[in-house]
Amino acid sequence: MRSRYCAFAMGLAPYLLESWHPSTRPADLELDDTLRWYRLDILDRTRGGMLDTTGTVEFIAYYRDGTERGTQHENSAFLKEKGRWLYVSAA
Secondary structure (H helix, E strand, O other): OHHHHHHHHHOOHHHHHHOEOOOOOOOOOOOOOOEEEEEEEEEEEEEOOOOOOEEEEEEEEEEEEOOEEEEEEEEEEEEEEOOEEEEEEEO
């Protein structure tokens, strides 16, 4: 989760696509370069340990868009395949 947040903050669309599960991954991803992500708070998680193959992460990400500020509150689902966590969907 933290690596995906960093990728959003740095505008790294290729990494975001690579870390997205093939079953839900879009063909391409266009990031809004006017957003400046500046903080991530992890609120909760379920499963997601070393021996798990599924997990969720609830978070709030904070951004600025010019003089406006906003948040994205999400509960993201992940699957682990071949030892790597992949983003599946948001609730």
